[in-house]
Amino acid sequence: MKVHHLPSRETFTHLKDASKKGLHASERAVGRSVNEARLMASLAVGLLLVGFLLVAQWRGAATFTRSLDRQSDQNLAIIIQEIAAENNALRGEIVRLQMRLMETGMESEDRSRVLNEAAKEMQAVRLVSGLDAVSGPGIVVAISDPERVLLPQDFVRLVHELRAGGAEAIAVNGTRVSATSGFAGGDGSIIINDVVFSRTYEVSVVGDPDNLAQALELPGGLRSTLLTFPGVNVEISPAEEVRVAAGLHGEFVYAQKVENP
Amino acid sequence: MLVLALALALGITLGLLTNVSVPLGMLTYLGVAVLAAIDACFGGVKASLEGTFDDKVFISGFLTSTLMAAFIVFVGDRIGVRELYLAAVVAFGMRIFENLGSVRRLMFARWGWE
Numbered sequence: 001m002k003v004h005h006l007p008s009r010e011t012f013t014h015l016k017d018a019s020k021k022g023l024h025a026s027e028r029a030v031g032r033s034v035n036e037a038r039l040m041a042s043l044a045v046g047l048l049l050v051g052f053l054l055v056a057q058w059r060g061a062a063t064f065t066r067s068l069d070r071q072s073d074q075n076l077a078i079i080i081q082e083i084a085a086e087n088n089a090l091r092g093e094i095v096r097l098q099m100r101l102m103e104t105g106m107e108s109e110d111r112s113r114v115l116n117e118a119a120k121e122m123q124a125v126r127l128v129s130g131l132d133a134v135s136g137p138g139i140v141v142a143i144s145d146p147e148r149v150l151l152p153q154d155f156v157r158l159v160h161e162l163r164a165g166g167a168e169a170i171a172v173n174g175t176r177v178s179a180t181s182g183f184a185g186g187d188g189s190i191i192i193n194d195v196v197f198s199r200t201y202e203v204s205v206v207g208d209p210d211n212l213a214q215a216l217e218l219p220g221g222l223r224s225t226l227l228t229f230p231g232v233n234v235e236i237s238p239a240e241e242v243r244v245a246a247g248l249h250g251e252f253v254y255a256q257k258v259e260n261p
Numbered sequence: 262m263l264v265l266a267l268a269l270a271l272g273i274t275l276g277l278l279t280n281v282s283v284p285l286g287m288l289t290y291l292g293v294a295v296l297a298a299i300d301a302c303f304g305g306v307k308a309s310l311e312g313t314f315d316d317k318v319f320i321s322g323f324l325t326s327t328l329m330a331a332f333i334v335f336v337g338d339r340i341g342v343r344e345l346y347l348a349a350v351v352a353f354g355m356r357i358f359e360n361l362g363s364v365r366r367l368m369f370a371r372w373g374w375e
Contacts, residue, residue, distance in 0.1 A: 039309050042316040044268035046302045046323050051272020052281075053295045060283030060291070067285065 127168075130178035130247035134169045138206040138242035139213055145199055147231035148188025154226065155183045155190055155201075161222045162205050165215025169206040169244040173197050176247030193248065209238035265306070289338075289346050290331040296353040297330035298323060303360035310367035326353075 071079065126132045141158070143150070159177055162170055170177040175195050185191040189198035205212055213236050216223045223234050283291050301323040308314040330349050337345025 035314075038316045039305075039314045039319075040264050042319050043265055043302065043305045043309065046298065046305060046319070047265055047269040048272035048275070049323075050295065050298045050302055051269045051274075052276040053272075053291065053298060055273055055276025056281045056283050057288070057291055057295050059281070060285065060288050063282060064285055064288055 128179070130169065130176045133244065133246040134206055135241055135243040136168070136206045137209055137238075137240055138167075138169075138204065138244075139209050139236055139238050140242060141201075141203040141205065141216065142233075142235040142237070143201040143203065143226065144233045145188075145201070145229075145231065147229075148198055149229045149232065150188075150190065150201075150226075152183035152185050152190055154222075155192075158203065158216075158222055159183075161215050162203075162207070162212060165207065165212045167205045167207040167212060171204045171244045173202055174204075174245050176245055178247040181247070204242050204244050206242050206244050213238060290334050293330040293334050293346055293349045293353070294327040296350060296357070297326040300353045300356045300360065301326050303357055303364060307360050307363045307367065310364060310371065 068076065068079070123132075127134060155172070159167075159170060172190075172192055173195075175192050175197075177192065181193055183190060183192055185196065189196050190201070191197075215221070216234075216236055223236065226232050226234050301319070304322065305314060305319045308319070330353065333349050334346040337343055
């Protein structure tokens with residue numbers, strides 16, 4: 001009969017010890033790794049915070065060193081001096097720029113004033129020299145000469161009388177009588193500015209209608225003289241609006257302007 | 262150790278990215294608090310090398326020393342002893358260097374350089 005040897009108590013104990021040991025070792029290992037992880041995690045969080053705070057502190061300190069609170073009295077005095085000097089320089093600059101602005105403004109004002117005056121003068125000169133058509137109150141003198149007895153000198157006299165009466169612009173049959181105009185002709189026709197007229201003449205005059213009419217209607221004046229010629233009739237009618245055409249621009253060939261007379 | 266260096270770098274990067282700046286009035290308080298935090302971290306490293314690290318101790322130490330440090334400076338400001346922050350700075354500075362020395366020695370011991 002085979003005898004079964006049961007494992008002795010020692011063997012069990014041994015096995016149990018071994019398993020127990022093994023278990024403990026793994027448990028310890030697990031415990032250690034858990035512990036290690038917690039250690040690392042908490043330290044890592046701490047260091048993360050430290051890094052973050054360090055940077056924040058660094059920034060704050062940088063602004064603090066730059067701030068004026070931090071400067072020594074000497075530095076502050078120097079800073080104040082520098083700022084005062086800069087301030088003065090800037091004030092000077094402001095004054096300089098303001099003066100320049102004023103000068104420029106005056107200059108442009110002057111220039112525009114001169115230009116305005118020049119334009120006005122130009123306008124006056126153009127009016128006087130008959131370069132512009134004008135209109136205004138005045139008189140219209142209608143002269144009919146069916147017998148063709150009138151001479152150029154009659155018209156010269158007419159123009160003189162009108163100018164003496166304050167005529168500002170004169171035209172004969174639409175031809176402007178300007179400073180350079182002359183009367184020529186004869187034999188019953190009149191030539192003004194190279195234009196020939198005869199028989200009927202309409203003289204438009206801009207000026208004070210009363211004065212002009214008076215200048216012609218004076219006793220022994222031009223009108224009465226003209227009326228003594230055979231067939232000649234003179235009608236003087238004042239008008240609210242007389243239009244006088246523009247004259248031609250004459251070219252000076254011989255006359256030169258004299259500088260500094 | 263690599264993890265810790267990475268954590269520090271990450272904290273610095275976060276600080277740079279978020280562009281936070283401590284207001285002037287808080288500068289001293291936070292400065293001392295940062296010193297306390299550095300001290301706590303060195304203490305934690307030392308403890309971990311010694312094998313006596315306990316996360317509860319570390320976290321509570323970290324929080325209380327930072328808060329207390331700032332509080333001491335605050336109190337100093339309030340009671341007219343503005344130099345009180347010097348005491349905190351000196352204390353934490355000394356502890357930081359002590360811990361650093363211990364860490365160095367423990368590292369040598371671990372790597373067998375002794």
